[in-house]
Amino acid sequence: MTMTSWLPLIVLCSSLFTGLIIFLLPEERSGWRTALNMTGATVKVVGVFVMAWGVLVQGAVYEARFTMGLGFDFVLHVDLLSLAFVSLSSNLWFLTTLYAVGYLEGSRNRSRFFGFFSLCVTASTGVALAGNLITFFIFYEFLTLVTYPLVIHQGTPQALAAGRTYLWYAMSAGALLFLGVVGLQTLAGPFDFVSGGVLGGMDDVGQWEARVIFALLICGLAVKTAFVPLHGWLPAAMVAPAPVSALLHAVAVVKAGAFGVLRVVQDVFGKDFAAQIGVLEPLAAVVAATILFGSLRALMQNELKRRLAYSTVSQVSYIALGAVVLGPLATVGGLAHLVHQGIMKVTLFFCAGIFAQSRNIHRIDQMDGLGRTMPVTMALFTIAALGMIGVPPVAGFVSKWYLAQGGIQAGQDWVVAVLVLSSLLNAAYFLPILHRAWFRPCSGNLGGPGPETASGSCGIWEAPWMLLLPTLATAFFSLAAGVFAGWEWSPLGVAELISAGRGAFP
Amino acid sequence: MTTFLVYSLTAALLAGLGVHGLITRRHLLRQIMALNVIAGGVFLLLISTAYRNQGDFADPVPQAMVLTGIVVAISSTAFALALLRRIYVAQGQAQDEAQDEAQGQAQMDAQANDVSTPRDESTP
Amino acid sequence: MIWLFVIGFPLLTCCLLGHARTRDLAAGPGLWLASFPALGLALVGGGAPGVFPALFLETTLHFGLYGRFFLLLTSMLWTAAGLFAWSAAQSGSGGRDQFRFAFFFLVTLSGNLGVCVAQDLASFYVFFAMMSFAAYGLIIHDQTPKALHAGKIYLIMTVIGEVLLGAAFFYVGVMADSLLFADAAQTLASAEAGWNRNALVFSLALVGFGIKAGVLGLHLWLPLAHPAAPTAASAVLSGVMIKIGLLGWLQLFPLFAGQESWGMVMAWLGLAGAVYAAAAGFARHDPKTILAYSSVSQMGLMIMAVGFALAVGGPWAWDGLALGADPLLSGLLVFVLVHGLAKASLFLGVGLAKAARWSRSQARLILVGLAAAGLVLAGAPFTGGALVKQALKSGAGQLSPIWSDFFIAVLPLTAVGTTLLMAMFLWRVWWSMSVNVDLPETHPETAQDFESAKTGLGMVVAWGGLLILVLGVVPLAFLALPGSWLGMGLAAEGWKGLWDGLWPIALGLAATGLFLRFNQGGPEANGLDDLVLAAVERNAARLHAWWWSSPYCEPACGTINLVAWSDRILQSSWMQTVPDRIERRLLYWHTVGVLFVGFVLVFLAVTWWSGR
Amino acid sequence: MTLAAWMILVPFMGGVACLLLRGRAVAWVGLAASAATAWTCLPLLRHVWHSGPVRIDLGGWAAPLGIGLYLDGLGAMFLLLTAIVGLLVGVYALAFFGRGREYARMEPYFWPVWLVLWGGLNGVYLSVDVFNVYVLLEMVGLGAVGLTVLSGTNDSLVAGLRYLLATMFGSLIYLLGVALLYAQTGHLDIFLLADAVDGSLPVLVAFGLMTGGLLIKAALLPFHFWLPPAHAGAPAPVSAILSGMVTKASFFLLLRIWFVVFPDVTAPVAGQLLGVLGAAAVLWGSLQAVRQTRLKLLVAYSTVGQLGYLFFLFALLTPAGGEAWSEGWASMAWTGTVFHVFSHGLAKAALFMAAGCLVLAMGTDELAAMRDIAGRLPVVTFTLGVAGVSLMGLPPSVGFVAKWMLLKASLASGQWWWAVVIAMGGLLTAAYVFKILSFTFVPVGGHDANARPKAGPKAGRNVDQGANEHQGPKNSGVPELRPVPALMTLAALTLAALCVLFGFRAEEVIALLLRDMGLEPPFDAVLIGNIGGDRP
Structure with a gap:
């Protein structure tokens, strides 16, 4: 094994071993735990950076392949798509860990929390690096397992109910996905992901079989992607601590689903073949419905995190939209949104966590005048929220721009209509929050006394730097990703590279 | 009608009787006895095969098998009886499924089926 | 880099707000210093176009055809507004929260400057959005209920406009396969008739920019927002920002390519807006509202001019178009300039008038200044306004005969409306100054501020400067460039021109007199705008209420609730009893025995049967 | 490869040794015997890996008379599983029975019974003689019941007796099948039987009876009545043994019967x-x-x-x-x-x-x-x-x-x-x-x-x-x-x-x-x- 095959493993294991060791650490060794976490995260970020440099600049191929003896190989492969996802997850892991250390200061069961947290990142790294559908599935299911303890971390009845909901959805979907994966392998034999699809080139795959398998796979992925009739778990899972929500929404679970949809449509079926067997239209209908319905539901929420959750439901489907719309520009938009949505949504959840943690603010009607008391946090929230709406120059507008253009390019004008409506709805549920926070007078009517602040105080009280710094970084990224979208290595630039087929599997 | 057939039919009858006893009797002692009846049937069949090929000598293998089988059956029965005794000492009766009744789980079912096992039947 | 510096300078100034020590600098002189680099750039000229591949989606910044002109106007007006705001703040009449005001002021400024020089769709969109959204902060700055309401309407319409504009840009970008305005316009020039993507782009852009520019029907936010905003903000809102919509059309639409149908649509819309706004606005009581309607009316005329330019098939290829080559286009630009300066000076004048108690002579002086600016707008002879009228007329003359006669006939009538509005405006200002009533809708604290306010010198300077520019710029240009069409336009028609300029004004004044004679002191009636708006809001509220009470709003709506299903199954009375009963049965020897015997028999039977 | 025989003998001897000892020594000896059995498994596994299935006739007596042992890959897998689980259960039991009086009381009984049971299990996996398998199965069954009633509580006694009756019943039905088969073919060795079976009725009945008897012991659905109370009522290491290993023995035998003896008549x-x-x-x-x-x-x-x-x-x-x-x-x-x-x-x-x-x-x-x-x-x-x-x-x-x-x-x-x-x-x-x-x-x-x-x-x-x-x-x-x-x-x-x-x-x-x-x-x-x- 050379460096090129070790590196993906190192990146994968940097969080795996961290997680396992953290489990064994006693509760009170928080210094050790933090050090370990940060070391793991740093190793991962550096590893990803080296891989990115290798792939993008040197054209190296990083691949670790193990024969399982089961008719498939366990493959970790770094292509541009996985690179985009893995750099997102590694960087956000770093920041979220920092945030979580601050957020959970002094709470119980932190070893367990951080252990599963690391495992969760391992799983999403695995999902990103998986070189074939089965490896993908393995990590995808692993993800379900390790997220569950995080969702029910607080152990409240609500948390348990949420965990139960999550499991019901995820497990049922996992069963379907399993059937789909096995069926596909039975039909087509083992294969790796290939940019442009594999099935199109196979003669012995019948149309109907392909359709059934497509349906199974997409239904299996739909739960994590939170496609509309199956999105029920996502808002329920909001009871988890804020870093978990951030991770769920921005990096791990939802993203894994969307990433899976991208992989299945583009690298397994291939857009052309999928269009040929006519499965893209139904999927597109679901995606469009999800985008609109998620936004509509978000409009109805008064709880901040729930509103954000429904916003995720809507926004993640943009990624899937990129996969189902035929134009190459749409692909670029979807891929870019994978990253953009991640950094913006993580910012929003960080901020929501800060509000909850420091001011005990959970509902939107408690946010009056928050801009005066926590100006920095609120400013970051504003940046991300504007980005979600698609207000330039925050990153969101870039993805929408490309998605819409892709739709037009492919003659699917409804994409524009969907985006227009969705943007309006996004504005309708985010702008009132911003208005409240910035332009209403501070009511002093906070959700209750914050841990360290007198109730009703309208003085400036900012969050501790451990919470603020990661938020600042992600907000900065979301702004930068929009402002410097044209840069060659920006998320958009990388997405263009991926779409152009460079760095695809040889 | 060969001898073998007579033996085997008898064996089948015995085994059938045993099975019937096992599944209809609710008293544990009777069930143990029913199992022994089945065992008797099986051994009868086995011993009858010793002459099945009409040879000059009896096949020693079935005899060895029956001997072994009897040992096994005896030890099992002994074990079962020992258990039965412990149960009787512990709960004052020797019915497996009466246990359910006592716990009120299956009163309806039990009443319907309990005709054949009078309760006052005692054990060794 | 100079381009980025010019646009970014206000943002840099804005950054100073973040630090307590530099804060006062940024919120003070920073307001008017921020646009100086832009002013310099517009005067000196920028050199090579700035291409920034990494910025947004390959940003190209340059003057283009109109950029320098708009940049000049923008920087002038913002300098004046900044000066006014600073001075107002200095003298204590700036209202509260000056740092927040400064923040939004500077961000809006930055966006506005960027829009002027953006040569590609993406960066234009970015700056446009920056300007539009930041302006919200300016509009609701006073936080009166009225301002909040205005802000809400503004925000909603802005968002809609942004989104539609975005859609238009998406289409153009794909159709032209380029994000440059130049390519986009070229693509649109080859439009065919009928409903196709070109038509879609036209209509999307019409609405998208129209909301900003106050096209009839989309102008609803204007009369609300302008009076509600602080004076300096109203000045730039009305002076520059609504013109950006116009700039968008000019850049995007293929002018002089003979798109007659679209041209006529715009011309008619513009004309209708001009007439309607005059009719709707003159009876208003708040002078700033009248000014807002006047803006709508004047924008209507400009839109009409754009319509003319669209409809006319020029003899020259559009890319050879140069400023000054065509009286219509140049006249339009002069119109923009004149209206921008005049309207800004009018707004600042109102602010000045309200800022303190003036002695009668001072009040007269202010009134004269306002009247002069009003006259320019109304197109009095030898002002820029007359020139504009001339240009419009020549533009109308190039249309096909039916339209041309009609528009030429109608044009002077719009001047009557403008005069009416201006005269009513002056009357209201005079009235408010003499009666000295506090404006009812001001925030009490703001009103208190006003009470104790002194007038700053800067406010006067800003106003006076603009006034001088308004009055002086065109004659100066005439003197400087006697040979251009400017000179010809002013000089050629002689006494007839003078008469043409004067009779509408006289008519307007007469109408004003009549109205005041019969309706002086009458209550302010709700206009059509208010009725429409009220109806829309009522229905929106009803829709909202219906939606909230509808089953679609229940938390479980739209989800496949697997948990509920599983619960329904697992908790059902059947499930609670039957499996237990079966399982209990299965624990009985006789059940198992019967099943066992049955199994063996079935097994034997099937084995036997399949062996046969 | 007499190692195969040692697989059976080592646990038996360990069990006997445990019977003779007192106190905690029982546990240590038992654990040592477990380790020895597991250790014996390894070379056997390696042998099968390298040179294929092993067949030995104990004492040199060939098939019809002697007792034959046979180990192929399938059997090796089961042996391996038993060895792994058995060893770890032993380790677990060492600690488990070391806790408190109530558990310590069971310790001297647990080890001998468990080791004998283990020997029986290994025997089932190694034996090729359908009758020997019966004996071994009975041994396993008796051992399992013995372990079930280890705690001596009322519930476990009832469950144990029920288990005993069920497993005896299953064994007897199986034996009935064996008897029929022997009557028809005269063989007991599975490979000899495989050649001798035909589609005649007695063979079919034998097949059905053997299958049915083993199904009861394997607790397939309608015949699972004995399992839950027995497994739930036993002490933890015993439950692990019963559930992890004992049920597998009958299943293993079913595989042998179906796919070695009767593949042609299924x-x-x-x-x-x-x-x-x-x-x-x-x-x-x-x-x-x-x-x-x-x-x-x-x-x-x-x-x-x-x-x-x-x-x-x-x-x-x-x-x-x-x-x-x-x-x-x-x-x-x-x-x-x-x-x-x-x-x-x-x-x-x-x-x-x-x-x-x-x-x-x-x-x-x-x-x-x-x-x-x-x-x-x-x-x-x-x-x-x-x-x-x-x-x-x-x-x-x-x-x-x-x-x-x-x-x-x-x-x-x-x-x-x-x-x-x-x-x-x-x-x-x-x-x-x-x-x-x-x-x-x-x-x-x-x-x-x-x-x-x-x-x-x-x-x-x-x-x-x-x-x-x-x-x-x-x-x-x-x-x-x-x-x-x-x-x-x-x-x-x-x-x-x-x-x-x-x-x-x-x-x-x-x-x-x-x-x-x-x-x-x-x-x-x-x-x-x-x-x-x-x-x-």
């Missing part, structure tokens, strides 16, 4: 019949497990469900008689099933051992009492979780491999309905595994006991009960957990970890398993080792 419909019973077991057992409120009963019913998966093999392999074997999916079905045996053996033993830790700590196995176990006994909870993952068939675990193979086999063979059942069974398994886990996360503090759960779902209801209970008198003091020996936790954790690790090394197992059966390798993958050792 009917496709009969195979489907077993498959249907298996499917019913999967669904029914899992459903019952979901509905239990006591941990050990839940795990016991889970055994009923998990055993059902094994019987798909009969449905998958019988359709085309001998021809099916040449298909790729035949080998998938085989490996899937064997992996499932592994998965279930390891995972269920780990589950029972973890449950034993919990019972030891809490004094009860009520699920509702397991509050905040995740916080207080994290390693045990982790073990529960990992073992559960393997049961669910989720990656990365040996259970996943098993399910993968079974699914593939059922899809490839066109019998897709098993795939549906497997998927649904996985869901139900997830339901009960996570039911356990969710209870472990309920905090002790009950900081919002007043908050009602939103919906009225089952977990919610249970939580609610917990909360209400919590508001009661117990509120003042959370019941203290008794300490759990690290060795017990470690043993359980090791088993759980093995569940995961075996998932990564499937290739060797497949190679070992398949080449002795003359099966096509299922994939293009190059199998390790020399394929095609000599078959007898």
Whole structure:
């Protein structure tokens, strides 16, 4: 094994071993735990950076392949798509860990929390690096397992109910996905992901079989992607601590689903073949419905995190939209949104966590005048929220721009209509929050006394730097990703590279 | 009608009787006895095969098998009886499924089926 | 880099707000210093176009055809507004929260400057959005209920406009396969008739920019927002920002390519807006509202001019178009300039008038200044306004005969409306100054501020400067460039021109007199705008209420609730009893025995049967 | 290779030695015997790996008269599983019975009985003589019952006697079949029988009786009546033994009977019949497990469900008689099933051992009492979780491999309905595994006991009960957990970890398993080792 095959493993294991060791650490060794976490995260970020440099600049191929003896190989492969996802997850892991250390200061069961947290990142790294559908599935299911303890971390009845909901959805979907994966392998034999699809080139795959398998796979992925009739778990899972929500929404679970949809449509079926067997239209209908319905539901929420959750439901489907719309520009938009949505949504959840943690603010009607008391946090929230709406120059507008253009390019004008409506709805549920926070007078009517602040105080009280710094970084990224979208290595630039087929599997 | 057939039919009858006893009797002692009846049937069949090929000598293998089988059956029965005794000492009766009744789980079912096992039947 | 510096300078100034020590600098002189680099750039000229591949989606910044002109106007007006705001703040009449005001002021400024020089769709969109959204902060700055309401309407319409504009840009970008305005316009020039993507782009852009520019029907936010905003903000809102919509059309639409149908649509819309706004606005009581309607009316005329330019098939290829080559286009630009300066000076004048108690002579002086600016707008002879009228007329003359006669006939009538509005405006200002009533809708604290306010010198300077520019710029240009069409336009028609300029004004004044004679002191009636708006809001509220009470709003709506299903199954009375009963049965020897015997028999039977 | 004989003799001798000793020495000697047995297994395994199946005739007497032993890949896998689980159960038991008086009392009985049982199990896997197998099965059965009643409580006595009657009944029915078979063919050796059987009625009846008898002992669905009370009532190490290993012996024998002795007379419909019973077991057992409120009963019913998966093999392999074997999916079905045996053996033993830790700590196995176990006994909870993952068939675990193979086999063979059942069974398994886990996360503090759960779902209801209970008198003091020996936790954790690790090394197992059966390798993958050792 050379460096090129070790590196993906190192990146994968940097969080795996961290997680396992953290489990064994006693509760009170928080210094050790933090050090370990940060070391793991740093190793991962550096590893990803080296891989990115290798792939993008040197054209190296990083691949670790193990024969399982089961008719498939366990493959970790770094292509541009996985690179985009893995750099997102590694960087956000770093920041979220920092945030979580601050957020959970002094709470119980932190070893367990951080252990599963690391495992969760391992799983999403695995999902990103998986070189074939089965490896993908393995990590995808692993993800379900390790997220569950995080969702029910607080152990409240609500948390348990949420965990139960999550499991019901995820497990049922996992069963379907399993059937789909096995069926596909039975039909087509083992294969790796290939940019442009594999099935199109196979003669012995019948149309109907392909359709059934497509349906199974997409239904299996739909739960994590939170496609509309199956999105029920996502808002329920909001009871988890804020870093978990951030991770769920921005990096791990939802993203894994969307990433899976991208992989299945583009690298397994291939857009052309999928269009040929006519499965893209139904999927597109679901995606469009999800985008609109998620936004509509978000409009109805008064709880901040729930509103954000429904916003995720809507926004993640943009990624899937990129996969189902035929134009190459749409692909670029979807891929870019994978990253953009991640950094913006993580910012929003960080901020929501800060509000909850420091001011005990959970509902939107408690946010009056928050801009005066926590100006920095609120400013970051504003940046991300504007980005979600698609207000330039925050990153969101870039993805929408490309998605819409892709739709037009492919003659699917409804994409524009969907985006227009969705943007309006996004504005309708985010702008009132911003208005409240910035332009209403501070009511002093906070959700209750914050841990360290007198109730009703309208003085400036900012969050501790451990919470603020990661938020600042992600907000900065979301702004930068929009402002410097044209840069060659920006998320958009990388997405263009991926779409152009460079760095695809040889 | 060969001898073998007579033996085997008898064996089948015995085994059938045993099975019937096992599944209809609710008293544990009777069930143990029913199992022994089945065992008797099986051994009868086995011993009858010793002459099945009409040879000059009896096949020693079935005899060895029956001997072994009897040992096994005896030890099992002994074990079962020992258990039965412990149960009787512990709960004052020797019915497996009466246990359910006592716990009120299956009163309806039990009443319907309990005709054949009078309760006052005692054990060794 | 100079381009980025010019646009970014206000943002840099804005950054100073973040630090307590530099804060006062940024919120003070920073307001008017921020646009100086832009002013310099517009005067000196920028050199090579700035291409920034990494910025947004390959940003190209340059003057283009109109950029320098708009940049000049923008920087002038913002300098004046900044000066006014600073001075107002200095003298204590700036209202509260000056740092927040400064923040939004500077961000809006930055966006506005960027829009002027953006040569590609993406960066234009970015700056446009920056300007539009930041302006919200300016509009609701006073936080009166009225301002909040205005802000809400503004925000909603802005968002809609942004989104539609975005859609238009998406289409153009794909159709032209380029994000440059130049390519986009070229693509649109080859439009065919009928409903196709070109038509879609036209209509999307019409609405998208129209909301900003106050096209009839989309102008609803204007009369609300302008009076509600602080004076300096109203000045730039009305002076520059609504013109950006116009700039968008000019850049995007293929002018002089003979798109007659679209041209006529715009011309008619513009004309209708001009007439309607005059009719709707003159009876208003708040002078700033009248000014807002006047803006709508004047924008209507400009839109009409754009319509003319669209409809006319020029003899020259559009890319050879140069400023000054065509009286219509140049006249339009002069119109923009004149209206921008005049309207800004009018707004600042109102602010000045309200800022303190003036002695009668001072009040007269202010009134004269306002009247002069009003006259320019109304197109009095030898002002820029007359020139504009001339240009419009020549533009109308190039249309096909039916339209041309009609528009030429109608044009002077719009001047009557403008005069009416201006005269009513002056009357209201005079009235408010003499009666000295506090404006009812001001925030009490703001009103208190006003009470104790002194007038700053800067406010006067800003106003006076603009006034001088308004009055002086065109004659100066005439003197400087006697040979251009400017000179010809002013000089050629002689006494007839003078008469043409004067009779509408006289008519307007007469109408004003009549109205005041019969309706002086009458209550302010709700206009059509208010009725429409009220109806829309009522229905929106009803829709909202219906939606909230509808089953679609229940938390479980739209989800496949697997948990509920599983619960329904697992908790059902059947499930609670039957499996237990079966399982209990299965624990009985006789059940198992019967099943066992049955199994063996079935097994034997099937084995036997399949062996046969 | 007399090692094969030692596999049986070593535990027997260990058992006898244990009988003669007193005090803690029993445990140490027993553990030493366990280690020796497990150790003996290794060279045997290596031998089979290198040179194919082993056949030895004890004392030099050939087939009809002497006692023959035979070990092929399949048997080796079962031996290996027994050795692993047996050794770890031994380690676990060493600590378990060292706790307190009530357990220490059982220790002198546990070790001899268990070692004899182990010897019997090894014998079943090694024997080629259908009658010897009967004797060994009886030995296993008696041992199992002996272990079941170890605690001497009333419930366990009743359960034990019922178990005894059932297993005796099954054995006798089996013996009846053997007698018929012998009467018809005059052979007892499975390979000789394989050549001698024909489609005559007595042979068929013998086949049916043997199958039926073994099914009772294997606790397939309608015949599982003895299993839950016996498994739930026994002490933890015993439950692990019973569930992880003893049920597998009868299944192993069924495999031998069906695919070695009677491959020519099996009917496709009969195979489907077993498959249907298996499917019913999967669904029914899992459903019952979901509905239990006591941990050990839940795990016991889970055994009923998990055993059902094994019987798909009969449905998958019988359709085309001998021809099916040449298909790729035949080998998938085989490996899937064997992996499932592994998965279930390891995972269920780990589950029972973890449950034993919990019972030891809490004094009860009520699920509702397991509050905040995740916080207080994290390693045990982790073990529960990992073992559960393997049961669910989720990656990365040996259970996943098993399910993968079974699914593939059922899809490839066109019998897709098993795939549906497997998927649904996985869901139900997830339901009960996570039911356990969710209870472990309920905090002790009950900081919002007043908050009602939103919906009225089952977990919610249970939580609610917990909360209400919590508001009661117990509120003042959370019941203290008794300490759990690290060795017990470690043993359980090791088993759980093995569940995961075996998932990564499937290739060797497949190679070992398949080449002795003359099966096509299922994939293009190059199998390790020399394929095609000599078959007898």
